Amino acid sequence: MILGMKVRKQDLADMLLFKPKILEFHFSDSDLNLELEQKFEQRLIVHCYEYFERKLLDIVSLGETNQVHSQEKTIELIQKAIDKTVELNELFQGKPSIIVHPGGYSLTEINKEEREKMKSGMINAVEKLDTSKVNFLMENMPPYAWFFGGRWHSNVFLDANDMNDYCRELNLKVCYDLCHAQLYCNTKQISLIDQLKIIEDKVDHFHLSDADDIDGEGLQYGEGSMEFEKIIPILNEHKDKGFAIEVWKGHENGGKGFREFLEKITEAGLMVN
Numbered sequence: 003m004i005l006g007m008k009v010r011k012q013d014l015a016d017m018l019l020f021k022p023k024i025l026e027f028h029f030s031d032s033d034l035n036l037e038l039e040q041k042f043e044q045r046l047i048v049h050c051y052e053y054f055e056r057k058l059l060d061i062v063s064l065g066e067t068n069q070v071h072s073q074e075k076t077i078e079l080i081q082k083a084i085d086k087t088v089e090l091n092e093l094f095q096g097k098p099s100i101i102v103h104p105g106g107y108s109l110t111e112i113n114k115e116e117r118e119k120m121k122s123g124m125i126n127a128v129e130k131l132d133t134s135k136v137n138f139l140m141e142n143m144p145p146y147a148w149f150f151g152g153r154w155h156s157n158v159f160l161d162a163n164d165m166n167d168y169c170r171e172l173n174l175k176v177c178y179d180l181c182h183a184q185l186y187c188n189t190k191q192i193s194l195i196d197q198l199k200i201i202e203d204k205v206d207h208f209h210l211s212d213a214d215d216i217d218g219e220g221l222q223y224g225e226g227s228m229e230f231e232k233i234i235p236i237l238n239e240h241k242d243k244g245f246a247i248e249v250w251k252g253h254e255n256g257g258k259g260f261r262e263f264l265e266k267i268t269e270a271g272l273m274v275n
């Protein structure tokens with residue numbers, strides 16, 4: 003697979019030492035003003051901000067609240083990130099990608115009707131975006147996420163079958179986060195390998211970290227319950243696809259956590275080019 007590194011401007015020099023072919027800039031809302039002063043040999047991915055002015059983006063939002071933007075506002079904010087991606091890409095190679103989290107958040111469990119309403123709002127919303135100059139990648143969600151110090155439910159874009167329907171309908175690819183997928187599988191007692199087989203051909207970029215239980219995210223290789231020995235041979239069939247490691251705080255100390263994960267997964271057989 004093709005090595006991508008998660009990066010912010012302040013740790014660019016450290017991450018370039020990994021000799022990645024892709025740089026994935028994790029945006030916060032202030033990055034709409036990001037300026038870079040060099041040209042890059044890499045391809046660009048922007049990971050869209052999850053918050054804007056301390057409020058969550060949610061492309062399937064059922065209405066604005068104190069903590070979540072409306073669907074209309076979210077579409078506007080994602081478009082701004084897309085436009086910034088296109089502008090920054092003048093310094094990079096090839097067509098840029100943008101990764102977006104769909105939202106679909108609720109503080110409490112919601113009923114089936116509301117969940118269906120969220121799910122069905124996604125296609126229309128994405129169609130309102132101008133994605134012609136980017137490779138637009140929606141990312142699958144974990145079942146639970148921590149925002150504003152509380153545990154939220156994710157209600158859309160968890161299951162590979164839903165993702166597959168989305169891809170077919172919009173003719174778009176996805177970013178597949180294997181850790182998020184494992185957490186989802188753990189809540190449903192289903193197999194990650196089965197899910198991966200359903201979606202693998204629609205994946206453009208992978209996020210990798212270990213996962214445990216229902217909300218243990220971003221763990222170091224081997225510290226969770228992911229069956230890497232079964233996953234790695236499948237990933238190796240996708241040698242032209244990119245991946246980035248998402249170990250929690252992996253960027254610290256010159257990317258120590260990222261390096262450890264990369265060393266362990268390549269030792270276990272992942273082919274990286």
Ligand SMILES: [Zn+2]
Nearest residue numbers: 141179209248
């Ligand atoms: Zn991810």
